[in-house]
Amino acid sequence: MTDVTDGVLHTLFHSDQGGHEQVVLCQDRASGLKAVIAIHSTALGPALGGTRFYPYASEEEALADVLNLSRGMSYKNAMAGLDHGGGKAVIIGDPEAFEPTRKTELLLAFGRAVASLGGRYVTACDVGTYVSDMDVVARECRWTTGRSPENGGAGDSSVLTAFGVFQGMRASAQHLWGDPTLRGRKVAVAGVGKVGHHLVEHLLSDGAEVVVTDVRPESVRRITELHPEVAVAADTAALIRTEGLDIYAPCALGGALNDETVPVLTARVVCGAANNQLAHPGVEKDLADRSILYAPDYVVNAGGVIQVADELHGFDFDRCRAKASKIFDTTLAIFARAKADGIPPAAAADRIAEQRMAEARRP
Template sequence: MTDVSERSGVLRRIFASESAAAPGDSHEQVVLCHDRDSGLKAVIAIHSTALGPALGGTRFHPYASEEDAVQDALNLARGMSYKNALAGLDLGGGKAVIIGDPTTVKTEALLRAYGRFVQSLGGRYVTACDVGTYVADMDVIARECDYVTGRSPENGGAGDSSVLTAFGVFQGMLASAQHQWGAPSLAGRRVGVAGIGKVGHYLVDHLVEEGARVVVTDVREEAVDRVRAAHHGVEIEVVADADALIRADLDVYAPCALGGALNELTVPALTATVVCGAANNQLAHLGVEKDLADRGILYAPDYVVNAGGVIQVADEIDGFVFERAKAKAAKIFDTTLEIFARAQADGVPPAVAADRLAERRMADVGRLRSILLPGGRRP
């Protein structure tokens, strides 16, 4: 149980007036969800609806404290606003977290209770899969809720969004190679993938097909075994942990597990000259982006390159067409190159250039809601 001072710290962050300096920079709404009988404890954070309903996945994780869960929801929701803006979607940003170990406490009753809380928001928040939740879970949630994406194809959904998430990260990697080495190719490059779960193992597929030399690590031995079995006859190097991977001789480092992988300890140890991965919130705190730039390491902002999944589930809202969604995700290559070019022109790290571009779109397009439409509606 978090103490009073911890809770007041979270409240200060939610209500702090100084956070409102940039367009859409403060969270619009934070909902605490509790159903004692099913054991549900969840947080839904809506960061911005400037561009439309807030779309973002539901993470199911055994947080060390309730404050950690709220902080994660706030960070992830903000990231979704920027991700959706740069992906060209008419959607805002939100995120939800369910507190608990999904392998032991996840039940039909808990998921359906959660679905009712999402439904109570009337469409301000649209959910999808994230760490600890899967397509089958979205099908259960959808039994109580109209605002669910990432459902199974048999239930009218797009299925596993990890497919296009990995594809988008791969496009970002190719763009990074173009900017850093002059050609959009990873053939012969040594690429380290930290986390080969839902997204990472698809990313390995692209890298192997491209002819990259792949190094992987994962806390779960079965994940490593699955990748090796899928690429029988291909040499895939395995290292003990993320620490060892960071220090390995790499061209590209791809964090694909939980956030915070880039910090004051890991950045100085990096051998890779490109960082491009699927994990959300890779920068542990402000200033890390400058540390990377100072070392000559090209950082492809996570919320730019990992947008393929949200592009996929957003396409589901109007009736999913895989080819259409994949074509949109392929544009991550161009967006990533644009951000690198803007960063170079403005003399700022790519993360700063990406933030500026996202904030400009939220402000420019979001302000159109002030134009009143017939019937008194401001859709």
């Protein structure tokens, strides 16, 4: 791949990266920006997806992540019924390691990089970026969502992301146990940060028994100080082995369902907010073989992208919440399609999303 000099973007096309339309490497030496923007598809409209700010071990790791994430956004936006394709961006680095002035300069440089794409990619928040960051990016780029209400935006999208995951859980309960409630069910939440702590509130309000874990002790402490009845597992390895577990909700980074975790998972259902939960192809079959119902991640966690997409047209929270509530029906439809076709739910969701994108490409 070609290096990128200050302010210059080299657009790279590769046939071996999952069918992506465009991959852009961005570098601004003055601010320290190193980023990758990946546009997977614009079949349904401009690519929409958040910006992840994360200390990747290598540029190759960052590239692999952004390619997977952007592809997932194409499927997520299609299943959410949005007129948007899929895109994603990653900024390489630890967001907490930048002093405020330097971080601002970096985000402004990133905004210029996104703006140079002329609206083919619309950005928003993701892991490591926040509403305040999008306010800075928007100073250089009008194709920015997830801004604060004071700056014409919708604010924190994690609220509706959690609400959508909760609807996916209700649909899973309806499908498996015949009742769309989590009352009396034991639910394990791995990651109680931006999205996870909102999800815990929904679960407790619905009468669920909740167990949590997080690599950040302060995130767990925020939960237990408000809700001392919430149990705490030492780590994810202990969480997934919790006795009597009904639902497991991965709400941190991707790859939570893999060759090590699936064989020891005690839950009957997996439904969480994390993107790219399946570590590799075939994991969805491993889950099905163990009779574990999997609610596809990009279906149930679409509440946030529904919100930021609405921001482009004048945000209305009630309208967005109504759209996000439809995740319940969409999840049930996927389970029904999976049963009818004799395939795992993940494959059923892929078929439905691919059909919508294919129809959009037809002349």
